Amino acid sequence: MDRIKIEGGNSLNGEIPISGAKNAALPLMIASLLTADRLTLKNVPNLADVNLLARILRNHGVDLAVDGKRAGPAMHLGETFHLTARDIVDTTAPYEMVSRMRASFWVLGPLIARMGVAHVSLPGGCAIGTRPVDLHLEGLKALGADIDIDGGYVIAKAPKGLVGNRVTFSKVSVGATHNVLLAAALAKGETLIENAAREPEVGDVAECLTKMGVKIEGIGSSTLRIQGRDSLEGAVHTVLPDRIETGTFALAVAACGGDVLLNGARRSDLSAAFDILQKTGTHVTDTNEGVRVTRNGGGIEPVTVETQPFPGFPTDLQAQMMALMTRANGTSVIRETIFENRFMHVQELARLGADIRLHGDTATVVGVSGLRGAPVMATDLRASVSLVIAGLMAEGETVINRVYHLDRGFERLEEKLSRCGANIERVSAG
Numbered sequence: 001m002d003r004i005k006i007e008g009g010n011s012l013n014g015e016i017p018i019s020g021a022k023n024a025a026l027p028l029m030i031a032s033l034l035t036a037d038r039l040t041l042k043n044v045p046n047l048a049d050v051n052l053l054a055r056i057l058r059n060h061g062v063d064l065a066v067d068g069k070r071a072g073p074a075m076h077l078g079e080t081f082h083l084t085a086r087d088i089v090d091t092t093a094p095y096e097m098v099s100r101m102r103a104s105f106w107v108l109g110p111l112i113a114r115m116g117v118a119h120v121s122l123p124g125g126c127a128i129g130t131r132p133v134d135l136h137l138e139g140l141k142a143l144g145a146d147i148d149i150d151g152g153y154v155i156a157k158a159p160k161g162l163v164g165n166r167v168t169f170s171k172v173s174v175g176a177t178h179n180v181l182l183a184a185a186l187a188k189g190e191t192l193i194e195n196a197a198r199e200p201e202v203g204d205v206a207e208c209l210t211k212m213g214v215k216i217e218g219i220g221s222s223t224l225r226i227q228g229r230d231s232l233e234g235a236v237h238t239v240l241p242d243r244i245e246t247g248t249f250a251l252a253v254a255a256c257g258g259d260v261l262l263n264g265a266r267r268s269d270l271s272a273a274f275d276i277l278q279k280t281g282t283h284v285t286d287t288n289e290g291v292r293v294t295r296n297g298g299g300i301e302p303v304t305v306e307t308q309p310f311p312g313f314p315t316d317l318q319a320q321m322m323a324l325m326t327r328a329n330g331t332s333v334i335r336e337t338i339f340e341n342r343f344m345h346v347q348e349l350a351r352l353g354a355d356i357r358l359h360g361d362t363a364t365v366v367g368v369s370g371l372r373g374a375p376v377m378a379t380d381l382r383a384s385v386s387l388v389i390a391g392l393m394a395e396g397e398t399v400i401n402r403v404y405h406l407d408r409g410f411e412r413l414e415e416k417l418s419r420c421g422a423n424i425e426r427v428s429a430g
């Protein structure tokens, strides 16, 4: 198993290209199931999750051609995927694959909408809470799907097709919004989704669906009005930049000090996080090429943070913010309101000398004057990268084990950081 070795203490200076967003690329790839025509996606990041979803889609009969493996400095432009689901040959999404990645469960809506039947394993994903799928199932039932659960599989049927309806979510869910939005694109008539997730990745999928011929009002708001179609066309769409990768590198610069241009980043997708980052004493400026983050000399000020659905502070940056706060000049309070078990990084950060106390959904982080390198264990995707940030700040060597979690969501992380001066390398298992 690969490990990541970091010798902390260096500042970060230079440019980091921001890749296409994992959490948009995945549902966009799934949207290919809705049409017999070709869907071309540009700026797809090369990640373990993308490759796993490609296998799942191929299993359903999607033909995938990849081009754009660029060498050299333009590599960050990502790959171009051409996906064609002319015939869906298998409507089962098997446990072995779906249990390894949350987003693969979102094939459910498109498969029932197009084929009238789907057998999809209950999902897995990062172990950050119980992560039920009741909202997904209620939404699809409202569109007329008949749903049973048997042997760990959701068995959904709608032999006469789905019919548009009003779906009011009792809680904001990114995944349930994707599932219902994708299904509604091929449902008869109008679907109204209320209390929809407003995350930019949902907006990106809705934009792509409009290119495929679906009329959608309210993109970017919590009310989506979708006019379904009997069939959809192909389209060409570019995946939006990854705001979580953006926020992670911004927090790394805040942690290490330095001056880095996050090339291609969009500040508007991350306003809440950048506002808080500025309160820590880090400067954030917009440029034509992206977002520039600088912290020179001054200390790290403590902050109070509460995770919220978009446009609030993202839960996917909570662990990284906590890593930064371990070195703040005082006590910070971080409350996690989205997932009940997203604190696995706390005990690993403690190995490096962090002083963090947990009380229910709230962590109190008492800033320490220094961290010291140690061997640590990656437990989930964003927790792993919080250990990278802590390792970059720590004195001496930190070795992060189980880095396969990182490879799910960060493209060429070591390369991007080492080009900016970090002393970080991957040690292959051999």
Ligand SMILES: CC(=O)N[C@H]1[C@@H](OP(=O)(O)OP(=O)(O)OC[C@H]2O[C@@H](n3ccc(=O)[nH]c3=O)[C@H](O)[C@@H]2O)O[C@H](CO)[C@@H](O)[C@@H]1O
Pocket (backbone or CB within 6 Å): 023, 026, 102, 103, 129, 130, 131, 132, 133, 134, 135, 136, 137, 171, 172, 173, 174, 175, 176, 197, 315, 316, 338, 339, 340
């Ligand atoms: C692949 C992807 O895009 N994953 C993201 C997605 O996950 P995911 O789509 O799984 O997260 P949700 O937005 O659905 O979850 C939000 C909350 O709703 C709850 N819930 C969700 C569905 C449901 O049927 N019932 C229910 O109670 C969850 O347990 C959680 O407490 O959004 C999360 C919240 O921004 C991010 O952390 C994940 O990175």
Ligand SMILES: C=C(OP(=O)(O)O)C(=O)O
Pocket (backbone or CB within 6 Å): 023, 101, 102, 103, 124, 125, 126, 127, 316, 381, 382, 409
């Ligand atoms: C939690 C995440 O992924 P998943 O929903 O696939 O577990 C994430 O991207 O931070």
